[in-house]
Amino acid sequence: xxxxxxxxxxxxxxxxxxxxxxxxxxxxxxxxxxxxxxxxxxxxxxxxxxxxxxxxxxxxxxxxxxxxxxxxxxxxxxxxxxxxxxxxxxxxxxxxxxxxxxxxxxxxxxxxxxxxxxxxxxxxxxxxxxxxxxxxxxxxxxxxxxxxxxxxxxxxxxxxxxxxxxxxxxxxxxxxxxxxxxxxxxxxxxxxxxxxxxxxxxxxxxxxxxxxxxxxxxxxxxxxxxx
Numbered sequence: 001x002x003x004x005x006x007x008x009x010x011x012x013x014x015x016x017x018x019x020x021x022x023x024x025x026x027x028x029x030x031x032x033x034x035x036x037x038x039x040x041x042x043x044x045x046x047x048x049x050x051x052x053x054x055x056x057x058x059x060x061x062x063x064x065x066x067x068x069x070x071x072x073x074x075x076x077x078x079x080x081x082x083x084x085x086x087x088x089x090x091x092x093x094x095x096x097x098x099x100x101x102x103x104x105x106x107x108x109x110x111x112x113x114x115x116x117x118x119x120x121x122x123x124x125x126x127x128x129x130x131x132x133x134x135x136x137x138x139x140x141x142x143x144x145x146x147x148x149x150x151x152x153x154x155x156x157x158x159x160x161x162x163x164x165x166x167x168x169x170x171x172x173x174x175x176x177x178x179x180x181x182x183x184x185x186x187x188x189x190x191x192x193x194x195x196x197x198x199x200x201x202x203x204x205x206x207x208x209x210x211x212x213x214x215x216x217x218x219x220x221x222x223x224x225x226x227x
Contacts, residue, residue: 042110045119046141050103050133054093062087062094076206077178080153088155092130095200102199106134111143111194119194122148122187124179124211125201129160132172139168147172148187150179151201180210 054062065087073079084091111119123131126149138144149160149172157176164172175186179201182190202208 041112041114043113044107045109045111045135045143046137047107047109048134048137050096050130050136052092052096052130054090058090059094062090077152077154080204081155084153085155088128088153088159091128091156091159095130099200102131103134105197105199106131109135109195109197115194116143117145119144120146120148120188120192121195121197122150122193124150124196124198125152125204126160126174127151127153127156127201129163129172129174131197131199132163132168136167139171144171146188148175149173150175150177150184150187152176152178179205180207 066083069083069086071079071083073082087094109121121135121144123129126132129149132139132147132149135144135147139147147168149157149164151157151160151174154176157174161174164174173186175184177184177186179198198211202211205211
């Protein structure tokens with residue numbers, strides 16, 4: 001029995017029994033923690049606003065091509081090309097007012113600060129390369145080592161190639177290929193990408209789940225992947 005006035009010692013937690021399993025956080029909880037830690041080391045890439053214009057006549061031509069143009073061909077690439085070939089040169093001006101979520105996505109591109117000068121970005125289903133316009137300041141400031149635009153439609157790739165050569169020679173490349181082909185020639189090797197984007201292209205990919213499930217060149221596990 002304790003003496004009057006003496007302090008009672010605080011109870012200490014019992015040691016876990018030998019062989020008992022510790023409770024581990026769920027994969028989702030661990031992932032959220034990893035994202036939280038990575039965010040302290042990430043910086044947003046410099047963003048450049050992009051507002052391509054189009055005349056009423058150009059819009060009418062684009063709409064006419066989309067509504068009344070024929071879609072034919074034996075392969076998926078052939079069918080895509082039959083749809084886009086008559087609107088490729090007018091694509092950006094009309095789509096800029098149609099694809100509203102593209103700009104918000106591009107404002108949220110983030111990388112590790114120490115990767116400046118070494119960032120590799122692949123834009124899947126990149127079409128004419130319009131997304132690259134939003135990163136023109138980042139390219140000028142030397143953030144990117146390489147940018148690859150991948151698309152399956154030759155007419156869109158032609159526009160992207162001309163844009164790359166005119167504005168960002170030596171940095172931006174265009175690959176005319178399949179976003180679901182992990183062995184597509186011209187793509188960076190697996191583990192060499194920092195950023196992989198795809199905007200408004202899934203609806204044009206028959207096996208769109210394959211494009212979501214994997215990336216032709218996934219970033220290594222050591223680099224942050226922010227949902």
